[in-house]
Amino acid sequence: MDFYFTEEQERLRDEVRSFLKKEVTPGVVKETESRLGLGPHSWEFMRKAGARGWLCPTWPKQYGGLEASNIDKLIIQDEMAYHEAMEVWAGARMAGPTILLFGTDEQKREYLPPIARGEVDYAAGLSEPDAGSDLGAIKLHAVEDGDDYVLNGQKLFNTACHFAQYHWLGARTDLDAPKHRGLSLFVVDLKSPGITIRPIQTLGGWRTNEVFYDNVRVPKKNMVGDKNRGFYYLAISLDFDRVATTGNMRRS
Ligand SMILES: Cc1cc2nc3c(=O)[nH]c(=O)nc-3n(C[C@H](O)[C@H](O)[C@H](O)COP(=O)(O)OP(=O)(O)OC[C@H]3O[C@@H](n4cnc5c(N)ncnc54)[C@H](O)[C@@H]3O)c2cc1C
Structure with a gap:
Protein backbone atom coordinates (compact mmCIF):
# COMPACT_ATOMS: atom_id res chain seq x y z
CA MET A 1 0.00 0.00 0.00
CA ASP A 2 1.09 3.56 -0.70
CA PHE A 3 0.76 5.69 2.45
CA TYR A 4 2.15 8.89 0.90
CA PHE A 5 -0.02 11.87 0.02
CA THR A 6 -0.76 12.28 -3.68
CA GLU A 7 0.63 15.26 -5.62
CA GLU A 8 -2.83 16.77 -5.60
CA GLN A 9 -3.05 16.44 -1.80
CA GLU A 10 0.40 18.02 -1.38
CA ARG A 11 -0.73 20.88 -3.63
CA LEU A 12 -3.81 21.36 -1.44
CA ARG A 13 -1.60 21.46 1.68
CA ASP A 14 0.64 24.12 0.07
CA GLU A 15 -2.39 26.17 -0.94
CA VAL A 16 -3.87 25.97 2.58
CA ARG A 17 -0.50 26.88 4.13
CA SER A 18 -0.07 30.01 1.99
CA PHE A 19 -3.63 31.06 2.78
CA LEU A 20 -3.10 30.55 6.52
CA LYS A 21 0.24 32.39 6.59
CA LYS A 22 -1.59 35.44 5.25
CA GLU A 23 -4.95 35.16 6.97
CA VAL A 24 -4.11 33.88 10.47
CA THR A 25 -3.37 37.35 11.76
CA PRO A 26 -2.09 38.13 15.28
CA GLY A 27 -5.70 39.06 16.08
CA VAL A 28 -6.90 35.55 15.19
CA VAL A 29 -4.12 33.90 17.23
CA LYS A 30 -4.88 36.15 20.20
CA GLU A 31 -8.57 35.20 20.10
CA THR A 32 -7.73 31.50 19.73
CA GLU A 33 -5.35 31.61 22.69
CA SER A 34 -7.80 33.62 24.81
CA ARG A 35 -10.11 30.55 25.08
CA LEU A 36 -13.04 32.96 25.05
CA GLY A 37 -14.46 31.75 21.73
CA LEU A 38 -14.85 33.42 18.35
CA GLY A 39 -14.22 37.18 18.26
CA PRO A 40 -14.33 39.60 15.30
CA HIS A 41 -10.96 38.51 13.84
CA SER A 42 -11.95 34.84 13.98
CA TRP A 43 -15.33 35.49 12.35
CA GLU A 44 -13.57 37.32 9.51
CA PHE A 45 -11.15 34.41 9.13
CA MET A 46 -14.06 31.93 9.17
CA ARG A 47 -15.78 33.75 6.31
CA LYS A 48 -12.59 33.76 4.25
CA ALA A 49 -11.97 30.04 4.86
CA GLY A 50 -15.66 29.38 4.19
CA ALA A 51 -15.50 31.21 0.86
CA ARG A 52 -12.92 28.62 -0.24
CA GLY A 53 -15.10 25.73 0.95
CA TRP A 54 -12.54 24.76 3.60
CA LEU A 55 -14.81 24.72 6.66
CA CYS A 56 -16.92 21.83 5.39
CA PRO A 57 -14.93 20.45 2.44
CA THR A 58 -16.55 17.00 2.34
CA TRP A 59 -20.12 18.34 2.09
CA PRO A 60 -22.08 18.29 -1.18
CA LYS A 61 -21.48 21.35 -3.37
CA GLN A 62 -25.16 22.33 -3.18
CA TYR A 63 -24.72 22.97 0.57
CA GLY A 64 -21.40 24.83 0.32
CA GLY A 65 -18.90 21.95 0.35
CA LEU A 66 -16.36 20.80 -2.22
CA GLU A 67 -17.28 17.08 -2.23
CA ALA A 68 -13.67 16.52 -1.17
CA SER A 69 -12.31 13.40 0.54
CA ASN A 70 -11.84 12.94 4.29
CA ILE A 71 -8.06 13.01 3.71
CA ASP A 72 -8.42 16.48 2.15
CA LYS A 73 -10.49 17.55 5.15
CA LEU A 74 -7.86 16.33 7.60
CA ILE A 75 -5.09 18.08 5.62
CA ILE A 76 -7.03 21.35 5.96
CA GLN A 77 -7.77 20.82 9.69
CA ASP A 78 -4.19 19.75 10.36
CA GLU A 79 -2.81 22.94 8.82
CA MET A 80 -5.40 25.14 10.54
CA ALA A 81 -4.46 23.65 13.91
CA TYR A 82 -0.72 23.97 13.25
CA HIS A 83 -1.09 27.63 12.28
CA GLU A 84 -3.26 28.32 15.34
CA ALA A 85 -6.30 29.33 13.35
CA MET A 86 -9.56 29.38 15.24
CA GLU A 87 -11.38 26.23 16.29
CA VAL A 88 -14.13 24.98 14.03
CA TRP A 89 -16.99 24.63 16.52
CA ALA A 90 -20.15 22.55 16.63
CA GLY A 91 -21.70 23.81 13.37
CA ALA A 92 -19.21 22.19 11.01
CA ARG A 93 -18.21 19.42 13.41
CA MET A 94 -21.44 18.16 14.95
CA ALA A 95 -24.66 19.75 13.72
CA GLY A 96 -23.91 19.95 9.99
CA PRO A 97 -22.87 16.32 9.42
CA THR A 98 -25.82 15.08 11.51
CA ILE A 99 -28.30 17.28 9.62
CA LEU A 100 -26.85 15.88 6.38
CA LEU A 101 -27.74 12.39 7.60
CA PHE A 102 -31.09 12.96 9.33
CA GLY A 103 -32.38 16.45 8.44
CA THR A 104 -35.18 17.20 6.00
CA ASP A 105 -34.35 18.76 2.61
CA GLU A 106 -35.73 22.05 3.93
CA GLN A 107 -33.45 21.90 7.00
CA LYS A 108 -30.43 21.10 4.82
CA ARG A 109 -31.16 24.08 2.55
CA GLU A 110 -31.74 26.42 5.49
CA TYR A 111 -29.07 25.36 7.99
CA LEU A 112 -26.09 24.01 6.04
CA PRO A 113 -24.92 26.76 3.62
CA PRO A 114 -24.48 29.45 6.34
CA ILE A 115 -22.31 27.01 8.34
CA ALA A 116 -20.18 26.21 5.30
CA ARG A 117 -19.80 29.93 4.50
CA GLY A 118 -18.57 30.61 8.06
CA GLU A 119 -21.46 32.96 8.79
CA VAL A 120 -22.96 31.08 11.73
CA ASP A 121 -21.93 28.56 14.34
C1 LIG B 1 -14.38 23.25 29.63
C2 LIG B 1 -15.59 22.42 29.34
C3 LIG B 1 -16.32 22.66 28.21
C4 LIG B 1 -17.47 21.91 27.94
N1 LIG B 1 -18.22 22.20 26.83
C5 LIG B 1 -19.39 21.56 26.63
C6 LIG B 1 -20.27 21.94 25.56
O1 LIG B 1 -19.96 22.84 24.77
N2 LIG B 1 -21.46 21.31 25.46
C7 LIG B 1 -21.85 20.32 26.31
O2 LIG B 1 -22.94 19.79 26.15
N3 LIG B 1 -21.04 19.92 27.34
C8 LIG B 1 -19.83 20.52 27.52
N4 LIG B 1 -19.03 20.16 28.58
C9 LIG B 1 -19.49 19.15 29.51
C10 LIG B 1 -18.79 17.82 29.35
O3 LIG B 1 -19.26 17.17 28.20
C11 LIG B 1 -19.08 17.04 30.64
O4 LIG B 1 -18.32 17.66 31.66
C12 LIG B 1 -18.75 15.59 30.50
O5 LIG B 1 -19.73 14.96 29.70
C13 LIG B 1 -18.69 14.90 31.88
O6 LIG B 1 -19.86 15.13 32.58
P1 LIG B 1 -19.84 15.64 34.09
O7 LIG B 1 -18.96 16.84 34.18
O8 LIG B 1 -21.25 15.76 34.54
O9 LIG B 1 -19.10 14.50 34.89
P2 LIG B 1 -19.72 13.10 35.33
O10 LIG B 1 -20.48 12.49 34.22
O11 LIG B 1 -20.44 13.30 36.62
O12 LIG B 1 -18.40 12.28 35.57
C14 LIG B 1 -17.55 12.54 36.70
C15 LIG B 1 -16.47 11.49 36.72
O13 LIG B 1 -17.07 10.19 36.87
C16 LIG B 1 -16.66 9.33 35.81
N5 LIG B 1 -17.79 8.48 35.44
C17 LIG B 1 -19.02 8.89 35.06
N6 LIG B 1 -19.81 7.83 34.81
C18 LIG B 1 -19.07 6.73 35.04
C19 LIG B 1 -19.33 5.33 34.95
N7 LIG B 1 -20.52 4.87 34.58
N8 LIG B 1 -18.33 4.49 35.26
C20 LIG B 1 -17.12 4.95 35.64
N9 LIG B 1 -16.81 6.26 35.74
C21 LIG B 1 -17.77 7.14 35.45
C22 LIG B 1 -16.24 10.25 34.67
O14 LIG B 1 -15.28 9.64 33.82
C23 LIG B 1 -15.64 11.42 35.43
O15 LIG B 1 -14.30 11.19 35.76
C24 LIG B 1 -17.86 20.88 28.84
C25 LIG B 1 -17.10 20.62 29.98
C26 LIG B 1 -15.98 21.38 30.24
C27 LIG B 1 -15.20 21.09 31.49
Missing part, protein backbone atom coordinates in the same frame (compact mmCIF):
# COMPACT_ATOMS: atom_id res chain seq x y z
CA TYR A 122 -23.60 26.21 16.80
CA ALA A 123 -23.15 25.49 20.52
CA ALA A 124 -23.34 21.90 21.72
CA GLY A 125 -26.33 21.74 24.08
CA LEU A 126 -25.98 18.36 25.73
CA SER A 127 -24.70 18.66 29.32
CA GLU A 128 -26.86 19.63 32.28
CA PRO A 129 -26.28 19.70 36.06
CA ASP A 130 -27.31 16.01 36.27
CA ALA A 131 -26.44 14.88 32.73
CA GLY A 132 -22.79 14.71 31.66
CA SER A 133 -21.32 11.30 30.84
CA ASP A 134 -24.88 10.01 31.24
CA LEU A 135 -26.36 11.80 28.22
CA GLY A 136 -29.66 9.95 28.58
CA ALA A 137 -30.31 11.76 31.88
CA ILE A 138 -31.14 15.07 30.13
CA LYS A 139 -34.07 16.77 31.91
CA LEU A 140 -34.63 19.99 29.93
CA HIS A 141 -38.22 19.44 28.93
CA ALA A 142 -40.05 20.17 25.64
CA VAL A 143 -43.87 20.15 25.52
CA GLU A 144 -45.91 20.43 22.31
CA ASP A 145 -48.09 23.53 21.98
CA GLY A 146 -49.61 24.27 18.55
CA ASP A 147 -46.87 24.66 15.94
CA ASP A 148 -44.18 24.92 18.62
CA TYR A 149 -42.53 23.11 21.47
CA VAL A 150 -42.20 25.03 24.74
CA LEU A 151 -38.87 24.37 26.44
CA ASN A 152 -37.97 24.69 30.13
CA GLY A 153 -34.84 23.67 32.00
CA GLN A 154 -31.11 24.24 32.39
CA LYS A 155 -27.94 23.36 30.49
CA LEU A 156 -24.44 23.46 31.98
CA PHE A 157 -20.98 23.84 30.38
CA ASN A 158 -22.50 24.77 26.99
CA THR A 159 -19.38 26.48 25.78
CA ALA A 160 -20.12 28.34 22.56
CA CYS A 161 -23.51 29.81 23.55
CA HIS A 162 -22.16 33.35 24.03
CA PHE A 163 -20.96 33.69 20.42
CA ALA A 164 -22.85 31.03 18.40
CA GLN A 165 -26.19 31.72 16.74
CA TYR A 166 -27.77 28.27 17.29
CA HIS A 167 -28.04 25.72 20.08
CA TRP A 168 -27.72 22.04 19.12
CA LEU A 169 -30.07 20.98 21.85
CA GLY A 170 -31.09 17.70 23.42
CA ALA A 171 -34.46 17.89 25.23
CA ARG A 172 -36.85 15.44 26.86
CA THR A 173 -40.06 14.94 24.88
CA ASP A 174 -41.34 11.79 26.63
CA LEU A 175 -41.27 11.55 30.42
CA ASP A 176 -42.55 7.95 30.51
CA ALA A 177 -40.25 6.22 28.00
CA PRO A 178 -36.91 4.66 29.05
CA LYS A 179 -34.66 7.71 29.46
CA HIS A 180 -32.59 7.27 26.28
CA ARG A 181 -35.79 6.81 24.23
CA GLY A 182 -37.46 10.00 25.42
CA LEU A 183 -35.10 12.64 24.01
CA SER A 184 -35.41 14.73 20.84
CA LEU A 185 -32.96 16.98 19.03
CA PHE A 186 -33.66 20.63 18.22
CA VAL A 187 -31.95 23.50 16.45
CA VAL A 188 -32.72 26.55 18.61
CA ASP A 189 -32.07 30.18 17.74
CA LEU A 190 -30.05 31.39 20.73
CA LYS A 191 -31.72 34.81 20.47
CA SER A 192 -35.12 33.27 21.28
CA PRO A 193 -36.99 35.04 24.11
CA GLY A 194 -36.64 33.18 27.43
CA ILE A 195 -33.00 32.06 27.00
CA THR A 196 -30.52 33.37 29.60
CA ILE A 197 -26.79 32.72 29.18
CA ARG A 198 -24.49 33.11 32.19
CA PRO A 199 -20.68 32.80 32.03
CA ILE A 200 -18.62 30.16 33.83
CA GLN A 201 -14.84 30.62 33.90
CA THR A 202 -12.97 27.31 34.23
CA LEU A 203 -9.65 26.85 36.05
CA GLY A 204 -8.14 25.93 32.67
CA GLY A 205 -9.02 29.38 31.33
CA TRP A 206 -11.93 28.36 29.10
CA ARG A 207 -15.06 30.48 29.05
CA THR A 208 -18.10 28.25 29.14
CA ASN A 209 -21.74 28.86 30.14
CA GLU A 210 -24.80 27.82 32.03
CA VAL A 211 -27.94 28.36 29.99
CA PHE A 212 -31.51 28.68 31.26
CA TYR A 213 -34.65 28.00 29.21
CA ASP A 214 -37.78 29.69 30.55
CA ASN A 215 -40.83 28.95 28.35
CA VAL A 216 -38.79 29.17 25.14
CA ARG A 217 -40.91 28.57 22.03
CA VAL A 218 -39.20 26.52 19.32
CA PRO A 219 -41.01 25.78 16.03
CA LYS A 220 -41.74 22.07 15.50
CA LYS A 221 -39.97 22.28 12.15
CA ASN A 222 -36.70 22.81 14.07
CA MET A 223 -36.73 19.22 15.37
CA VAL A 224 -34.03 17.20 13.60
CA GLY A 225 -34.94 13.60 12.78
CA ASP A 226 -37.70 11.62 14.48
CA LYS A 227 -39.22 12.57 17.82
CA ASN A 228 -37.74 10.61 20.75
CA ARG A 229 -34.71 9.42 18.72
CA GLY A 230 -32.56 12.36 19.85
CA PHE A 231 -30.25 10.30 22.07
CA TYR A 232 -29.02 8.37 19.04
CA TYR A 233 -28.60 11.49 16.86
CA LEU A 234 -26.66 13.25 19.65
CA ALA A 235 -24.40 10.22 20.07
CA ILE A 236 -23.74 10.21 16.31
CA SER A 237 -23.01 13.95 16.34
CA LEU A 238 -20.47 13.31 19.14
CA ASP A 239 -18.80 10.68 16.92
CA PHE A 240 -18.35 13.35 14.22
CA ASP A 241 -17.05 15.83 16.80
CA ARG A 242 -14.39 13.53 18.24
CA VAL A 243 -12.89 12.77 14.81
CA ALA A 244 -12.61 16.51 14.18
CA THR A 245 -10.94 16.95 17.57
CA THR A 246 -7.93 14.87 16.55
CA GLY A 247 -7.47 17.17 13.56
CA ASN A 248 -7.44 20.14 15.91
CA MET A 249 -4.51 19.05 18.07
CA ARG A 250 -2.16 21.98 18.51
CA ARG A 251 1.60 22.08 18.18
CA SER A 252 3.33 22.28 21.56
Whole structure:
Protein backbone atom coordinates (compact mmCIF):
# COMPACT_ATOMS: atom_id res chain seq x y z
CA MET A 1 0.00 0.00 0.00
CA ASP A 2 1.09 3.56 -0.70
CA PHE A 3 0.76 5.69 2.45
CA TYR A 4 2.15 8.89 0.90
CA PHE A 5 -0.02 11.87 0.02
CA THR A 6 -0.76 12.28 -3.68
CA GLU A 7 0.63 15.26 -5.62
CA GLU A 8 -2.83 16.77 -5.60
CA GLN A 9 -3.05 16.44 -1.80
CA GLU A 10 0.40 18.02 -1.38
CA ARG A 11 -0.73 20.88 -3.63
CA LEU A 12 -3.81 21.36 -1.44
CA ARG A 13 -1.60 21.46 1.68
CA ASP A 14 0.64 24.12 0.07
CA GLU A 15 -2.39 26.17 -0.94
CA VAL A 16 -3.87 25.97 2.58
CA ARG A 17 -0.50 26.88 4.13
CA SER A 18 -0.07 30.01 1.99
CA PHE A 19 -3.63 31.06 2.78
CA LEU A 20 -3.10 30.55 6.52
CA LYS A 21 0.24 32.39 6.59
CA LYS A 22 -1.59 35.44 5.25
CA GLU A 23 -4.95 35.16 6.97
CA VAL A 24 -4.11 33.88 10.47
CA THR A 25 -3.37 37.35 11.76
CA PRO A 26 -2.09 38.13 15.28
CA GLY A 27 -5.70 39.06 16.08
CA VAL A 28 -6.90 35.55 15.19
CA VAL A 29 -4.12 33.90 17.23
CA LYS A 30 -4.88 36.15 20.20
CA GLU A 31 -8.57 35.20 20.10
CA THR A 32 -7.73 31.50 19.73
CA GLU A 33 -5.35 31.61 22.69
CA SER A 34 -7.80 33.62 24.81
CA ARG A 35 -10.11 30.55 25.08
CA LEU A 36 -13.04 32.96 25.05
CA GLY A 37 -14.46 31.75 21.73
CA LEU A 38 -14.85 33.42 18.35
CA GLY A 39 -14.22 37.18 18.26
CA PRO A 40 -14.33 39.60 15.30
CA HIS A 41 -10.96 38.51 13.84
CA SER A 42 -11.95 34.84 13.98
CA TRP A 43 -15.33 35.49 12.35
CA GLU A 44 -13.57 37.32 9.51
CA PHE A 45 -11.15 34.41 9.13
CA MET A 46 -14.06 31.93 9.17
CA ARG A 47 -15.78 33.75 6.31
CA LYS A 48 -12.59 33.76 4.25
CA ALA A 49 -11.97 30.04 4.86
CA GLY A 50 -15.66 29.38 4.19
CA ALA A 51 -15.50 31.21 0.86
CA ARG A 52 -12.92 28.62 -0.24
CA GLY A 53 -15.10 25.73 0.95
CA TRP A 54 -12.54 24.76 3.60
CA LEU A 55 -14.81 24.72 6.66
CA CYS A 56 -16.92 21.83 5.39
CA PRO A 57 -14.93 20.45 2.44
CA THR A 58 -16.55 17.00 2.34
CA TRP A 59 -20.12 18.34 2.09
CA PRO A 60 -22.08 18.29 -1.18
CA LYS A 61 -21.48 21.35 -3.37
CA GLN A 62 -25.16 22.33 -3.18
CA TYR A 63 -24.72 22.97 0.57
CA GLY A 64 -21.40 24.83 0.32
CA GLY A 65 -18.90 21.95 0.35
CA LEU A 66 -16.36 20.80 -2.22
CA GLU A 67 -17.28 17.08 -2.23
CA ALA A 68 -13.67 16.52 -1.17
CA SER A 69 -12.31 13.40 0.54
CA ASN A 70 -11.84 12.94 4.29
CA ILE A 71 -8.06 13.01 3.71
CA ASP A 72 -8.42 16.48 2.15
CA LYS A 73 -10.49 17.55 5.15
CA LEU A 74 -7.86 16.33 7.60
CA ILE A 75 -5.09 18.08 5.62
CA ILE A 76 -7.03 21.35 5.96
CA GLN A 77 -7.77 20.82 9.69
CA ASP A 78 -4.19 19.75 10.36
CA GLU A 79 -2.81 22.94 8.82
CA MET A 80 -5.40 25.14 10.54
CA ALA A 81 -4.46 23.65 13.91
CA TYR A 82 -0.72 23.97 13.25
CA HIS A 83 -1.09 27.63 12.28
CA GLU A 84 -3.26 28.32 15.34
CA ALA A 85 -6.30 29.33 13.35
CA MET A 86 -9.56 29.38 15.24
CA GLU A 87 -11.38 26.23 16.29
CA VAL A 88 -14.13 24.98 14.03
CA TRP A 89 -16.99 24.63 16.52
CA ALA A 90 -20.15 22.55 16.63
CA GLY A 91 -21.70 23.81 13.37
CA ALA A 92 -19.21 22.19 11.01
CA ARG A 93 -18.21 19.42 13.41
CA MET A 94 -21.44 18.16 14.95
CA ALA A 95 -24.66 19.75 13.72
CA GLY A 96 -23.91 19.95 9.99
CA PRO A 97 -22.87 16.32 9.42
CA THR A 98 -25.82 15.08 11.51
CA ILE A 99 -28.30 17.28 9.62
CA LEU A 100 -26.85 15.88 6.38
CA LEU A 101 -27.74 12.39 7.60
CA PHE A 102 -31.09 12.96 9.33
CA GLY A 103 -32.38 16.45 8.44
CA THR A 104 -35.18 17.20 6.00
CA ASP A 105 -34.35 18.76 2.61
CA GLU A 106 -35.73 22.05 3.93
CA GLN A 107 -33.45 21.90 7.00
CA LYS A 108 -30.43 21.10 4.82
CA ARG A 109 -31.16 24.08 2.55
CA GLU A 110 -31.74 26.42 5.49
CA TYR A 111 -29.07 25.36 7.99
CA LEU A 112 -26.09 24.01 6.04
CA PRO A 113 -24.92 26.76 3.62
CA PRO A 114 -24.48 29.45 6.34
CA ILE A 115 -22.31 27.01 8.34
CA ALA A 116 -20.18 26.21 5.30
CA ARG A 117 -19.80 29.93 4.50
CA GLY A 118 -18.57 30.61 8.06
CA GLU A 119 -21.46 32.96 8.79
CA VAL A 120 -22.96 31.08 11.73
CA ASP A 121 -21.93 28.56 14.34
CA TYR A 122 -23.60 26.21 16.80
CA ALA A 123 -23.15 25.49 20.52
CA ALA A 124 -23.34 21.90 21.72
CA GLY A 125 -26.33 21.74 24.08
CA LEU A 126 -25.98 18.36 25.73
CA SER A 127 -24.70 18.66 29.32
CA GLU A 128 -26.86 19.63 32.28
CA PRO A 129 -26.28 19.70 36.06
CA ASP A 130 -27.31 16.01 36.27
CA ALA A 131 -26.44 14.88 32.73
CA GLY A 132 -22.79 14.71 31.66
CA SER A 133 -21.32 11.30 30.84
CA ASP A 134 -24.88 10.01 31.24
CA LEU A 135 -26.36 11.80 28.22
CA GLY A 136 -29.66 9.95 28.58
CA ALA A 137 -30.31 11.76 31.88
CA ILE A 138 -31.14 15.07 30.13
CA LYS A 139 -34.07 16.77 31.91
CA LEU A 140 -34.63 19.99 29.93
CA HIS A 141 -38.22 19.44 28.93
CA ALA A 142 -40.05 20.17 25.64
CA VAL A 143 -43.87 20.15 25.52
CA GLU A 144 -45.91 20.43 22.31
CA ASP A 145 -48.09 23.53 21.98
CA GLY A 146 -49.61 24.27 18.55
CA ASP A 147 -46.87 24.66 15.94
CA ASP A 148 -44.18 24.92 18.62
CA TYR A 149 -42.53 23.11 21.47
CA VAL A 150 -42.20 25.03 24.74
CA LEU A 151 -38.87 24.37 26.44
CA ASN A 152 -37.97 24.69 30.13
CA GLY A 153 -34.84 23.67 32.00
CA GLN A 154 -31.11 24.24 32.39
CA LYS A 155 -27.94 23.36 30.49
CA LEU A 156 -24.44 23.46 31.98
CA PHE A 157 -20.98 23.84 30.38
CA ASN A 158 -22.50 24.77 26.99
CA THR A 159 -19.38 26.48 25.78
CA ALA A 160 -20.12 28.34 22.56
CA CYS A 161 -23.51 29.81 23.55
CA HIS A 162 -22.16 33.35 24.03
CA PHE A 163 -20.96 33.69 20.42
CA ALA A 164 -22.85 31.03 18.40
CA GLN A 165 -26.19 31.72 16.74
CA TYR A 166 -27.77 28.27 17.29
CA HIS A 167 -28.04 25.72 20.08
CA TRP A 168 -27.72 22.04 19.12
CA LEU A 169 -30.07 20.98 21.85
CA GLY A 170 -31.09 17.70 23.42
CA ALA A 171 -34.46 17.89 25.23
CA ARG A 172 -36.85 15.44 26.86
CA THR A 173 -40.06 14.94 24.88
CA ASP A 174 -41.34 11.79 26.63
CA LEU A 175 -41.27 11.55 30.42
CA ASP A 176 -42.55 7.95 30.51
CA ALA A 177 -40.25 6.22 28.00
CA PRO A 178 -36.91 4.66 29.05
CA LYS A 179 -34.66 7.71 29.46
CA HIS A 180 -32.59 7.27 26.28
CA ARG A 181 -35.79 6.81 24.23
CA GLY A 182 -37.46 10.00 25.42
CA LEU A 183 -35.10 12.64 24.01
CA SER A 184 -35.41 14.73 20.84
CA LEU A 185 -32.96 16.98 19.03
CA PHE A 186 -33.66 20.63 18.22
CA VAL A 187 -31.95 23.50 16.45
CA VAL A 188 -32.72 26.55 18.61
CA ASP A 189 -32.07 30.18 17.74
CA LEU A 190 -30.05 31.39 20.73
CA LYS A 191 -31.72 34.81 20.47
CA SER A 192 -35.12 33.27 21.28
CA PRO A 193 -36.99 35.04 24.11
CA GLY A 194 -36.64 33.18 27.43
CA ILE A 195 -33.00 32.06 27.00
CA THR A 196 -30.52 33.37 29.60
CA ILE A 197 -26.79 32.72 29.18
CA ARG A 198 -24.49 33.11 32.19
CA PRO A 199 -20.68 32.80 32.03
CA ILE A 200 -18.62 30.16 33.83
CA GLN A 201 -14.84 30.62 33.90
CA THR A 202 -12.97 27.31 34.23
CA LEU A 203 -9.65 26.85 36.05
CA GLY A 204 -8.14 25.93 32.67
CA GLY A 205 -9.02 29.38 31.33
CA TRP A 206 -11.93 28.36 29.10
CA ARG A 207 -15.06 30.48 29.05
CA THR A 208 -18.10 28.25 29.14
CA ASN A 209 -21.74 28.86 30.14
CA GLU A 210 -24.80 27.82 32.03
CA VAL A 211 -27.94 28.36 29.99
CA PHE A 212 -31.51 28.68 31.26
CA TYR A 213 -34.65 28.00 29.21
CA ASP A 214 -37.78 29.69 30.55
CA ASN A 215 -40.83 28.95 28.35
CA VAL A 216 -38.79 29.17 25.14
CA ARG A 217 -40.91 28.57 22.03
CA VAL A 218 -39.20 26.52 19.32
CA PRO A 219 -41.01 25.78 16.03
CA LYS A 220 -41.74 22.07 15.50
CA LYS A 221 -39.97 22.28 12.15
CA ASN A 222 -36.70 22.81 14.07
CA MET A 223 -36.73 19.22 15.37
CA VAL A 224 -34.03 17.20 13.60
CA GLY A 225 -34.94 13.60 12.78
CA ASP A 226 -37.70 11.62 14.48
CA LYS A 227 -39.22 12.57 17.82
CA ASN A 228 -37.74 10.61 20.75
CA ARG A 229 -34.71 9.42 18.72
CA GLY A 230 -32.56 12.36 19.85
CA PHE A 231 -30.25 10.30 22.07
CA TYR A 232 -29.02 8.37 19.04
CA TYR A 233 -28.60 11.49 16.86
CA LEU A 234 -26.66 13.25 19.65
CA ALA A 235 -24.40 10.22 20.07
CA ILE A 236 -23.74 10.21 16.31
CA SER A 237 -23.01 13.95 16.34
CA LEU A 238 -20.47 13.31 19.14
CA ASP A 239 -18.80 10.68 16.92
CA PHE A 240 -18.35 13.35 14.22
CA ASP A 241 -17.05 15.83 16.80
CA ARG A 242 -14.39 13.53 18.24
CA VAL A 243 -12.89 12.77 14.81
CA ALA A 244 -12.61 16.51 14.18
CA THR A 245 -10.94 16.95 17.57
CA THR A 246 -7.93 14.87 16.55
CA GLY A 247 -7.47 17.17 13.56
CA ASN A 248 -7.44 20.14 15.91
CA MET A 249 -4.51 19.05 18.07
CA ARG A 250 -2.16 21.98 18.51
CA ARG A 251 1.60 22.08 18.18
CA SER A 252 3.33 22.28 21.56
C1 LIG B 1 -14.38 23.25 29.63
C2 LIG B 1 -15.59 22.42 29.34
C3 LIG B 1 -16.32 22.66 28.21
C4 LIG B 1 -17.47 21.91 27.94
N1 LIG B 1 -18.22 22.20 26.83
C5 LIG B 1 -19.39 21.56 26.63
C6 LIG B 1 -20.27 21.94 25.56
O1 LIG B 1 -19.96 22.84 24.77
N2 LIG B 1 -21.46 21.31 25.46
C7 LIG B 1 -21.85 20.32 26.31
O2 LIG B 1 -22.94 19.79 26.15
N3 LIG B 1 -21.04 19.92 27.34
C8 LIG B 1 -19.83 20.52 27.52
N4 LIG B 1 -19.03 20.16 28.58
C9 LIG B 1 -19.49 19.15 29.51
C10 LIG B 1 -18.79 17.82 29.35
O3 LIG B 1 -19.26 17.17 28.20
C11 LIG B 1 -19.08 17.04 30.64
O4 LIG B 1 -18.32 17.66 31.66
C12 LIG B 1 -18.75 15.59 30.50
O5 LIG B 1 -19.73 14.96 29.70
C13 LIG B 1 -18.69 14.90 31.88
O6 LIG B 1 -19.86 15.13 32.58
P1 LIG B 1 -19.84 15.64 34.09
O7 LIG B 1 -18.96 16.84 34.18
O8 LIG B 1 -21.25 15.76 34.54
O9 LIG B 1 -19.10 14.50 34.89
P2 LIG B 1 -19.72 13.10 35.33
O10 LIG B 1 -20.48 12.49 34.22
O11 LIG B 1 -20.44 13.30 36.62
O12 LIG B 1 -18.40 12.28 35.57
C14 LIG B 1 -17.55 12.54 36.70
C15 LIG B 1 -16.47 11.49 36.72
O13 LIG B 1 -17.07 10.19 36.87
C16 LIG B 1 -16.66 9.33 35.81
N5 LIG B 1 -17.79 8.48 35.44
C17 LIG B 1 -19.02 8.89 35.06
N6 LIG B 1 -19.81 7.83 34.81
C18 LIG B 1 -19.07 6.73 35.04
C19 LIG B 1 -19.33 5.33 34.95
N7 LIG B 1 -20.52 4.87 34.58
N8 LIG B 1 -18.33 4.49 35.26
C20 LIG B 1 -17.12 4.95 35.64
N9 LIG B 1 -16.81 6.26 35.74
C21 LIG B 1 -17.77 7.14 35.45
C22 LIG B 1 -16.24 10.25 34.67
O14 LIG B 1 -15.28 9.64 33.82
C23 LIG B 1 -15.64 11.42 35.43
O15 LIG B 1 -14.30 11.19 35.76
C24 LIG B 1 -17.86 20.88 28.84
C25 LIG B 1 -17.10 20.62 29.98
C26 LIG B 1 -15.98 21.38 30.24
C27 LIG B 1 -15.20 21.09 31.49
